[in-house]
Amino acid sequence: MSLPFSVLDLAPVASGSTSAQALRNTLDLARHTEDLGYHRYWLAEHHRMPGIASSATAVLIGQVAAATSRLRVGSGGIMLPNHAPMVVAEQFGTLEGLFPGRIDLGLGRAPGTDQATARALRRTPGPLSADDFPEQVHELRAYFEDGGTVTPAAGNRPPIWLLGSSGYSARLAGMLGLPFAFAHHFSAENTLPALALYREAFRPSADGLSEPYAMIAVSVTAAADDATAERLARPQALSFLRLRQGRPGPLPSPEEAEAYPYTPLDREVIRSRQDSQVVGGPETVRQKMDALVKETSADEVMVTTMVHDHADRRRSYEILAGIYGLPAPAEADLAHR
Numbered sequence: 001m002s003l004p005f006s007v008l009d010l011a012p013v014a015s016g017s018t019s020a021q022a023l024r025n026t027l028d029l030a031r032h033t034e035d036l037g038y039h040r041y042w043l044a045e046h047h048r049m050p051g052i053a054s055s056a057t058a059v060l061i062g063q064v065a066a067a068t069s070r071l072r073v074g075s076g077g078i079m080l081p082n083h084a085p086m087v088v089a090e091q092f093g094t095l096e097g098l099f100p101g102r103i104d105l106g107l108g109r110a111p112g113t114d115q116a117t118a119r120a121l122r123r124t125p126g127p128l129s130a131d132d133f134p135e136q137v138h139e140l141r142a143y144f145e146d147g148g149t150v151t152p153a154a155g156n157r158p159p160i161w162l163l164g165s166s167g168y169s170a171r172l173a174g175m176l177g178l179p180f181a182f183a184h185h186f187s188a189e190n191t192l193p194a195l196a197l198y199r200e201a202f203r204p205s206a207d208g209l210s211e212p213y214a215m216i217a218v219s220v221t222a223a224a225d226d227a228t229a230e231r232l233a234r235p236q237a238l239s240f241l242r243l244r245q246g247r248p249g250p251l252p253s254p255e256e257a258e259a260y261p262y263t264p265l266d267r268e269v270i271r272s273r274q275d276s277q278v279v280g281g282p283e284t285v286r287q288k289m290d291a292l293v294k295e296t297s298a299d300e301v302m303v304t305t306m307v308h309d310h311a312d313r314r315r316s317y318e319i320l321a322g323i324y325g326l327p328a329p330a331e332a333d334l335a336h337r
Helices: 019-036 057-067 085-098 115-122 133-143 167-176 188-201 226-244 254-259 264-274 282-296 310-324
Strands: 005-009 040-043 072-075 103-108 160-164 180-182 214-222 278-280 300-304
Touching: 005 019, 005 310, 019 040, 019 057, 019 310, 040 057, 040 103, 040 300, 057 072, 057 085, 085 103, 085 133, 133 160, 133 167, 160 167, 167 180, 167 188, 180 188, 188 214, 188 282, 214 226, 214 282, 214 310, 226 254, 226 264, 226 278, 226 282, 278 282, 282 310
Parallel strands: 005 040, 005 300, 040 072, 072 103, 103 160, 160 180, 180 214, 214 278, 214 300
Antiparallel strands: none
16 A cells, blocks of 8 residues: 555643643654654644643644654644634745645634634634635635735645535535545544545646545554554543543543443443544554555545553554555655645
């Protein structure tokens, strides 16, 4: 399998650690995965989440780009309803001007937080809705047009991606001729329908793509063997459960996850989520990943690994890179993506 592999990072804050350490871990992981041959490094936007430190996404993208030399660095994604499109254009025009040819602007239509936080971000008393997302995307794209008046966005447009976990953004990405990234890691049941919608709706665009390009984001925990990987993956499952219960917190340790008093319903919720994850030793990871890529016909895989210990996270990416013989294809082969 020769398709590119990339990284999605939420800058996880582990229990017993700090957000400052999580940010330093992000820079370390970015340099490490660049050396391993990964193609992109995207940061996710979340707010008021004790276990996630990537809130100031554009700031962190600049730091990661400065700390690396080859990786494409971008947002996975900027939640456009939270921000004025002109501000996003200025931020990413600045990033593209500083790191030409290395920045991606991935856009999502969900606030990615509660309504009170979303209102605080936008500083508007009016209702917040993702329904005007197409208009926001159109406005944003216009600010990047060469000859425009928004500096430094004009003439410094990075590739724009649409992100989604359902069919809405998939269809819109196809209609606009943009690349599409699907969140398989938390909406696996919608993966195949959404990718089908994207490919069916795709229309080539002058400032986009000539053919569809679909990436899937996958949760992967790789370790020396299946038992070790399953143990390392348990904290992520408990973190998800606590989020569902309205009790988000730092990423727990394997010991905390093992000691937690799960109810039968808790175990069913976790089991259904883990069914879509790639967890195991090298051979298990290869089998699951090969099957997923074959089923989805994905053009690229973006891997997110949420484990408590940073060394284990580094090792998981090492194992995956070893399985597929990274580095990624030559830059010339990837320039259009």
